[in-house]
Structure formats: structure tokens, C-alpha cells
Amino acid sequence: MAIEFTCKNCNAILRVPDEHAGKKAKCPKCETLNVIQAGTIEPQAPQKPMADSADFGNPFATPTGMPSGGFTGRAHQAPHRGSTVLSLGIAALICNFALIPGILAWVFGRSDMREINAGRMDPEGRGMTQAGMILGIIGTLIPLVIFMIYVIFIIIVVVIAALGAAGGGGF
Ligand SMILES: [Zn+2]
Structure with a gap:
């Protein structure tokens, strides 16, 4: 060759x-x-050596410029999914009546917070995970509350109509 x-x-x-x-x-x-x-x-071929571009695309690679906080357990921890949980939470708020992303953010956020608190997941994602979980809870509960208010409103209207009919007071 x-x-x-x-x-x-x-x-x-x-x-x-x-x-x-x-x-x-x-x-x-x-x-x-x-x-x-x-x-x-x-x-x-690109001028840069292949190793550089390969490292750049690896989400699990530790950035070289990061200050080392003396944290030793990092290698055994799962990477956090904070950005995923946060996106789901935001999606839950934007599409208010689509319950799926809110419930997913809630469920993922809750289990991930448990993993982070137990030291099994990268604690760097704590803030994002917590924010995403809270958005997910809000995004899930608000439509449910609105739906309940709507149901109560219909029940009140039906009851008033029924009472009016029972009273025989036809207009
Ligand atoms: Zn030449």
C-alpha cells in the first residue's frame, strides 16, 4: 500500500x-x-486527528477543562438525565393537555432523584432533574385540576337544571 x-x-x-x-x-x-x-x-480527510472528533461526540466523556472537585465515585455513576427530564417537564407545560410528557418527567425525575441522592447517578444533574420533575408534576396536575373544575361545573349546571325541572317552573 x-x-x-x-x-x-x-x-x-x-x-x-x-x-x-x-x-x-x-x-x-x-x-x-x-x-x-x-x-x-x-x-x-479532516486536518484534525480522529481521536479529537471522537471525544467531542461522546456524551460520557469528561470535559477536560472541568475543575476536579475531589469526587472519587464519579466513574461508577450513571450519567444523569437532567436535560431529558427537564425537556419532558417543559413539553408538559407547553402542550398542557398532553399528559404523557408530564407523567414521564414526573416518573423519570423521581427515580433519577433517588439515584442521585443514593450516589448512583451523576449529582451534577440534580438541579435540572428536580426542575424537570416539578414542571412534570405541574404539567400533570394543572390539566387534571382544570378537568375536575370542568366536571364539577357541569354537575352544578345539571343539578340546577334538574332542580328547575323538579320545581315545575317552566319559562
Ligand atoms: Zn508541491
Whole structure:
């Protein structure tokens, strides 16, 4: 297999045998010295090493700039689902009469808070999880309360109508 790379000066695609990896090669077109990278490099490949972009997309990777709080148990903890619980809680408030997201935020939030308090889940998500759970409870209870008020209102109207009919007071 040959190593393929582009000249840093004129962008010509150069091809050299594998055994020249790590050495310098002179571009046949512009005579610029290029260091031959080990491994085949596609001309359209990103300039960054693959490890960087792989770390970036990993939600479980610990950010490098984070202050270490001396917390030792983190490696054994599940990642928190605070953002999921919070989104469900917000969704419960936005679509007021869709009970599903509110109930989900309530149930997930409650079990996740238990996990966080027991030290089995990343405590960083405590605030988000709690907020999402409260929104979920509100989003679940408000439609229920509105529905109950509505039912009570209908019962009162029916009772008044029935009383009026019983009184024989036809208009
Ligand atoms: Zn060149």
C-alpha cells in the first residue's frame, strides 16, 4: 500500500511507498519538502486527528477543562438525565393537555432523584432533574385540576337544571 498525501505548498497529490513514512519527500512539482505521515491520508480527510472528533461526540466523556472537585465515585455513576427530564417537564407545560410528557418527567425525575441522592447517578444533574420533575408534576396536575373544575361545573349546571325541572317552573 502506498501513502497518499497532499503537498502543503501546491496541494498536488503525492504518492510514496509505505517505507518512506516519517521521512521528508520533495514535491516533484514545486520542490517543497513535505513530512510523510504514517498511514494513508485521504486528500479530503479532516486536518484534525480522529481521536479529537471522537471525544467531542461522546456524551460520557469528561470535559477536560472541568475543575476536579475531589469526587472519587464519579466513574461508577450513571450519567444523569437532567436535560431529558427537564425537556419532558417543559413539553408538559407547553402542550398542557398532553399528559404523557408530564407523567414521564414526573416518573423519570423521581427515580433519577433517588439515584442521585443514593450516589448512583451523576449529582451534577440534580438541579435540572428536580426542575424537570416539578414542571412534570405541574404539567400533570394543572390539566387534571382544570378537568375536575370542568366536571364539577357541569354537575352544578345539571343539578340546577334538574332542580328547575323538579320545581315545575317552566319559562
Ligand atoms: Zn508541491
